[in-house]
Structures are given as structure tokens and as C-alpha cells.
Amino acid sequence: MAQDAAISKGFESSAALECVGLACLRGGRILFRGVSLKLGAGEACHVTGPNGLGKSSLIRVIAGLLPAYAGAVTSSGRMALADEKVALDAGQPLARALGHWARLDGSADADISEALAAVDLAHLADVPVRFLSTGQRKRALLARISLSRAGIWLLDEPANGLDTASIARLGDLMARHRAGGGIVLAASHQPLPLDDAQTLPLADFVPAPVLDDPA
Amino acid sequence: MIGALGTLIRRELMLAFGLGGGARGSAGFVMPIIFFLAVATIYPFAVGPDAQLLGRTGGGVIWVAALLASILPIDRLVQADVDQGMIDQYVVRGLSEELIALAKTIGHWLSFGPPLMLAAIISAGLLGQSAEQLIIVEIGLACATPALAALGVMIAALTAGLRHGAALGGLLLLPLAVPLLIFGAGSLTPGSQNGLLLLAAASLLLTVICPIAAGAAIRAGRE
Numbered sequence: 432m433a434q435d436a437a438i439s440k441g442f443e444s445s446a447a448l449e450c451v452g453l454a455c456l457r458g459g460r461i462l463f464r465g466v467s468l469k470l471g472a473g474e475a476c477h478v479t480g481p482n483g484l485g486k487s488s489l490i491r492v493i494a495g496l497l498p499a500y501a502g503a504v505t506s507s508g509r510m511a512l513a514d515e516k517v518a519l520d521a522g523q524p525l526a527r528a529l530g531h532w533a534r535l536d537g538s539a540d541a542d543i544s545e546a547l548a549a550v551d552l553a554h555l556a557d558v559p560v561r562f563l564s565t566g567q568r569k570r571a572l573l574a575r576i577s578l579s580r581a582g583i584w585l586l587d588e589p590a591n592g593l594d595t596a597s598i599a600r601l602g603d604l605m606a607r608h609r610a611g612g613g614i615v616l617a618a619s620h621q622p623l624p625l626d627d628a629q630t631l632p633l634a635d636f637v638p639a640p641v642l643d644d645p646a
Numbered sequence: 647m648i649g650a651l652g653t654l655i656r657r658e659l660m661l662a663f664g665l666g667g668g669a670r671g672s673a674g675f676v677m678p679i680i681f682f683l684a685v686a687t688i689y690p691f692a693v694g695p696d697a698q699l700l701g702r703t704g705g706g707v708i709w710v711a712a713l714l715a716s717i718l719p720i721d722r723l724v725q726a727d728v729d730q731g732m733i734d735q736y737v738v739r740g741l742s743e744e745l746i747a748l749a750k751t752i753g754h755w756l757s758f759g760p761p762l763m764l765a766a767i768i769s770a771g772l773l774g775q776s777a778e779q780l781i782i783v784e785i786g787l788a789c790a791t792p793a794l795a796a797l798g799v800m801i802a803a804l805t806a807g808l809r810h811g812a813a814l815g816g817l818l819l820l821p822l823a824v825p826l827l828i829f830g831a832g833s834l835t836p837g838s839q840n841g842l843l844l845l846a847a848a849s850l851l852l853t854v855i856c857p858i859a860a861g862a863a864i865r866a867g868r869e
Binding site: 494495496497509510511512514515516517518519520521522523531532534535536 | 732738
């Protein structure tokens with residue numbers, strides 16, 4: 432399928448991601464420690480756990496946006512990050528806002544319309560981002576990710592705000608990405624449409640609670 | 647890296663000139679210029695239409711107005727990009743914070759320097775400046791506006807995330823811009839054209855240092 436090729440092309444299929452003994456210190460508190468995971472081409476991992484455990488911090492540590500308190504991340508292949516921030520200029524038409532990232536990531540204009548079609552937003556390409564609904568923004572973000580030509584997708588709560596049909600599309604995108612040799616690391620408190628993925632229950636890596644709460 | 651720099655500058659310009667409607671308000675570059683012209687317009691009202699007095703002091707007023715105008719865009723330079731997650735996305739793509747700051751400086755200068763220099767022609771007319779004085783003002787502004795843009799980006803990076811960042815930005819910028827004001831306005835005094843050389847030197851120093859400091863500030867702001 433042409434779409435498959437467009438979305439999975441552009442990164443070497445030797446994507447790999449390995450974390451060894453990661454720990455994260457935020458606000459004087461160890462959120463988690465000893466997190467290790469190893470993902471090769473086509474593999475996926477679902478980081479689970481309730482809110483506030485540090486799933487987002489784990490993603491940001493792996494993305495290099497937060498320093499790891501301990502441990503190391505080694506990766507081969509570029510990363511694409513999807514968190515709660517859409518990172519699309521609110522005043523720009525959707526296609527043009529995506530175009531900024533497409534240019535940075537070396538994707539062609541044709542890829543933008545294909546990525547938009549894959550998340551069912553093709554009809555909104557000329558609508559400024561600020562007029563999109565929450566779910567549409569989230570899908571626009573997924574389009575940005577699939578345009579990124581990155582081998583490693585880091586997705587923080589990718590299913591938040593998506594309706595059933597869109598969650599199925601998310602599953603499609605992730606499956607196609609993995610079929611092309613990509614890696615998906617997704618953090619979510621809810622079930623994700625990820626087949627035979629590793630599960631990382633972050634709660635297992637949270638230090639035992641200290642009895643005298645500093646708050 | 648150069649290609650990425652070009653893409654970043656391109657976006658800064660699209661937002662500043664309001665092409666396609668920017669998140670920072672369409673055509674954000676206009677406000678500082680209108681402000682600059684407004685100051686030049688009200689000054690004769692305050693001191694009276696004495697052509698000699700205006701001719702002697704008008705150049706200094708243009709410099710003060712330029713400095714004040716450079717404060718206005720500060721609050722929209724970095725904060726919005728942090729809030730939107732643009733900076734995070736750049737960093738994930740391996741772009742350094744210094745490169746981001748450099749792109750912002752160049753983009754900001756292009757939307758601030760040349761329009762200000764054009765507006766200075768009108769101001770010079772309103773303030774009774776001679777052609778020779780106008781030429782010196784224009785050379786001075788050409789030297790100083792890159793430094794004003796770089797200072798603006800650095801202070802925007804430092805104050806991003808602070809609650810009263812906009813007001814603080816003005817207070818921080820003015821003292822740092824004093825050397826530009828002294829050498830710039832001083833070069834208008836007859837027989838002190840060396841002021842332009844000192845202005846160029848001060849401006850070069852600020853233009854080089856500020857993006858590095860701004861990059862460090864953006865990185866520190868991420869925690």
C-alpha cells in the first residue's frame with residue numbers, strides 16, 4: 432500500500448532502544464528507579480500505571496528532555512515525542528503547521544496529506560489549528576508523529592481524548608509503524624490497541640512510600 | 647543544521663509578519679513600530695515646535711524610542727513556544743537550545759530591525775533631523791538592532807514561565823541596553839563619530855553572547 436510505504440519509509444529499520452536502571456528524581460522525590468527495558472525493531476512497550484506515578488517523566492527522560500538521576504538510555508534511530516502539547520501553531524492552517532515539522536524532518540508535502548488522511552483529518556487541512564477540537568488536535572499530533580520519519584515513537588497517553596474510531600486508527604498507525612521496523616513506547620493508564628507488546632507496570636519501580644509525607 | 651536553522655527562522659518570520667495568521671497575534675511586528683512612531687510624534691508636543699531644540703535632541707529621542715520599542719515584543723518571543731511544546735520538539739530532534747535561540751534572534755531581528763530603520767526616516771522628519779544626522783542614526787540603528795533583538799530573545803528566555811515576566815523583561819533589558827544608547831546617541835554629537843565604532847563593538851559582543859545565554863536559559867527553564 433502506498434500509504435504504508437510513505438509512513439514507514441525514511442528511517443533505517445535498525446531502530447533500537449535500551450534503558451538500563453533508569454531512575455528519576457523530581458522535586459526531591461524519587462519517582463521510580465531501576466527501570467530497564469530493551470526494544471528492538473518492530474517491538475513495543477506499554478508503560479502502565481495510575482496518574483502521577485511518573486509515566487510522563489519516564490518518557491521525557493528517555494526523550495532526553497529530563498536528566499536521568501541514574502541509569503542510561505541508548506538508542507539508535509531518531510525519536511518522535513507525542514505528549515499533551517500539540518506543538519502546532521494555533522493560528523496556522525493545519526497543513527501548514529504540520530509543514531513546519533515536515534520540513535525539519537525532511538518529509539515531502541505529499542506526505543502531509545497522506546498523514547492527514549491516515550487520521551481522517553484531510554478535510555481540515557486548511558482550518559487553523561485553534562479551531563480543532565480536542566480529539567482532532569490529538570489526531571493532528573498523531574499525524575505529526577507519523578510524518579516524523581523517526582524510528583522510535585514515544586507516546587504519552589496517545590489515546591486520551593480519542594473516540595473509538597480514532598483509537599482504532601491509532602492502533603493501525605502503531606501497527607504499520609512496527610511492521611516497518613519501528614519501535615513504539617507508549618505510556619497510558621488505559622488499554623491501548625498494541626498487539627503483543629511488552630508491559631511495564633511502573634508501579635513496580637516506585638520506591639516504598641515514606642511514612643512521614645513531606646507535604 | 648543550517649537547513650534546520652533556515653526552517654526555524656522561516657517559522658519565526660511567518661509568525662512575526664502574521665502570514666497565515668500567527669498564534670502571537672497577526673503581524674506582531676507592527677506594534678513596536680507604531681509605538682516607536684508614537685513616541686517620536688508626541689515628543690514635539692511636549693517640548694514645543696522649536697526647530698533648533700528638536701534638531702539637537704531629536705536624535706536622542708529616536709534612540710530612546712528604539713530602546714523602548716524593543717521591549718514590547720519580548721513577551722511573545724519564547725514563552726509561547728515553551729507552552730506549546732515547540733521547544734521540546736526541537737530538542738527531541740537534536741537541535742541545541744543555542745541554535746533555537748540563534749534562529750529566534752535572527753528571525754526577531756528581521757521583523758524588528760529593518761522596519762524600525764524605515765520608521766526612523768519618518769521619525770527623523772518629525773523631529774527635525776538633518777540628512778547627515780539621519781544617516782548617522784540609520785548606521786547606528788543598523789549596528790544596534792541586532793543587539794537589541796539578541797537581548798530581547800535572551801530576556802524572553804530568562805523570564806519565560808515567570809508570572810510577571812513581561813514587566814520584568816523591560817526592567818532587565820534597559821540597563822543592559824544602556825551601552826547601545828550611550829554610543830548610539832553619543833555618535834550624533836558633531837565630531838564624535840568614533841561612537842559608531844564603539845556601538846558596533848558593543849553590539850557585536852551582545853549579539854554573540856546573548857544567544858548562548860538564551861540557550862542556557864531555555865535549557866535551565868526545562869528543569
